[in-house]
Amino acid sequence: MKTKKERAAYIDERLEELFPETPVPLDHVNPFTLLIAVLLSAQCTDERVNKVTPALFEKATCPEDMVKLTVDEIEAIVKPCGLAPRKAKAIHRLSEILIEKHGGEVPDNFEDLEELPGVGHKTAGVVLAQSFGIPAFPVDTHIHRLAQQWGLTSGKNVVETEKDLKRCFPKDRWNKLHLQIIFFGRKYCAARQCDGLQCELCQTCFPDRKRARKYKKA
Structure with missing residues (x-):
């Protein structure tokens, strides 16, 4: 060739x-949980993320429930994924922003997604592609x-x-x-x-x- x-x-x-x-390798039930799972997958395997997220998603599958947890509580759950302090802070703060600016919904565009803490271009692309069917x-x-x-x-x-x-x-x-x-x-x-x-x-x-x-x- x-x-x-x-x-x-x-x-x-x-x-x-x-x-x-x-099938999407990361277990999730909605755009928010996919966003969180992809964020956690940074420098971590999908397999490990899928072992960690059930405990987190049992407590919160939406921003409104996630902000009820403290950063320390989130960090304790996601610790096996690595970079736990940074990821826990990002998860808590992005949940607050989704409530404050987006009515608790995950936005369906790169610009708004990439403004969220811990969300880079690749993470935004995965969410747009797999949750919203937007070409990425x-x-x-x-x-x-x-x-x-x-x-x-x-x-x-x-x-x-x-x-x-x-x-x-x-x-x-x-x-x-x-x-x-x-x-x-x-x-x-x-x-x-x-x-x-x-x-x-x-x-x-x-x-x-x-x-x-x-x-x-x-």
């Missing part, structure tokens, strides 16, 4: 075959790595990679595709599993590649 367009078309088709269903292409470190390995970007950071991926794929595929890439990476092309020479997509896209692919970390 000589061109980026050909690689992108093949990757799109193959990922749809491998992962026709794309959230790029984490795994997608950043795979996009480089597959020759879809030379981006130095996740922002540049996101722009490149949006150019490669149809807009109506962004929301599902970002999950499909994550699933593929976890199952077939983890950083320790594949160096650009091992997995099916790397071999098919670059059959003549002889050396391990070094990528630029986000």
Whole structure:
């Protein structure tokens, strides 16, 4: 496959075959709980987040209930996720802001979401894509790595990679595709599993590649 367009078309088709269903990896019951779960997933695995959030969501699944908890109470629950003091403060304060400015509802746009404490561009993108169905292409470190390995970007950071991926794929595929890439990476092309020479997509896209692919970390 000589061109980026050909690689992108093949990757799109193959990922749809491998992962026709794309359940959201983080357990949640509404946009607010998804927002909290994604916030907690920073520098933490989805598996661990899913073990922690039931205790938190038993007490609060909306901003009105979350603000009734103290920051210390939230911190004690989310401690296994790491960065607990910072995350607990962000969860409590963003809950207050949602009540003060948004009627207790999670906003459905990047601008308002990114103004919330602890909510970056990727977190906002996940919420918009998975809770509201708004086209976004959230790029984490795994997608950043795979996009480089597959020759879809030379981006130095996740922002540049996101722009490149949006150019490669149809807009109506962004929301599902970002999950499909994550699933593929976890199952077939983890950083320790594949160096650009091992997995099916790397071999098919670059059959003549002889050396391990070094990528630029986000």
